[in-house]
Amino acid sequence: MLSAILTAVAETKAAPNPLLPESYDIIWSAVCFAIILFVFWRKFLPSVKKTLDARSEAIEGGIKKAEIAQAEAAAALSQYKDQLAEGRAEAAKIRDQARADGTRILAELKEQAAIEAARITSNAQATIEAERQGALISLRAEVGSLAIDLASGVIGQSLSDDKRASTLVDQFLAELETDDKAKAGL
Known part of the structure; x- marks a missing residue:
């Protein structure tokens, strides 16, 4: 069997291998x-290298531009925040000033109202005093005429003399005032 295998192998060496090309094909290839x-x-x-380098530079430039834009945006944001803080501080200052002005105006109005109330009170007291004096004078005249009529009826004499009648009325009113003061003192 060995001889058969060797003859088969020898026969196969002589036939060209379809998987291996010829040497001239390898050289020309x-x-x-x-x-x-x-x-x-x-x-x-x-x-291709030039195109890739250009793209690389464009990308790097875009990245740098993006970084610059980002830095500018951060600066703008910081500036905006600063302005916002300043605006808030100024608004607080304006509110405080408005409160102070309101308090001052309210105090002035209260003071004016107190002055006006005092003026009205003093005018009312003066008016009351004037009316009291007028009522006293009117009452004195009426009480005097009533007292004279009563005294004339009691005495049975006419008290037509003004001096006598006036003196009598004054004495009567003085007695009434002292009686009223004595009663008030109790």
Whole structure:
């Protein structure tokens, strides 16, 4: 059996292998590959590299621009926050000033109202005193005439003499006032 295998192997060596190409195909393929590689290396690769470098620079520039824009936005935000804080502080100051002004105006109005109330009270007291004096004079005249009529009826004489009648009325009213003061003192 060994001899059969060896003869079979010998026969197979003589036949060309369909998987292995001939040596001239390998040489010409290597020459074509070298030419294409050289052209690719000299012509195509530098333009691809140039394009990639341009894209890289554009991306880096975009990143730098984005960083600058971000820094500017942060500065603008900080400035906005500062202005907002200043605005709030100024609004608080205006509110405090308005409260102080309101308090001052209220105090002035209260003071004016107190002055006006005091003036009205003093006018009312003066009016009351004047009316009291007028009522006293009117009452004195009426009480005097009633007293004279009563005294004339009691005495049975006419008291037409003004001096006598006036003296009599004054004495009567004086007695009434002393009686009223004595009663008030109890």
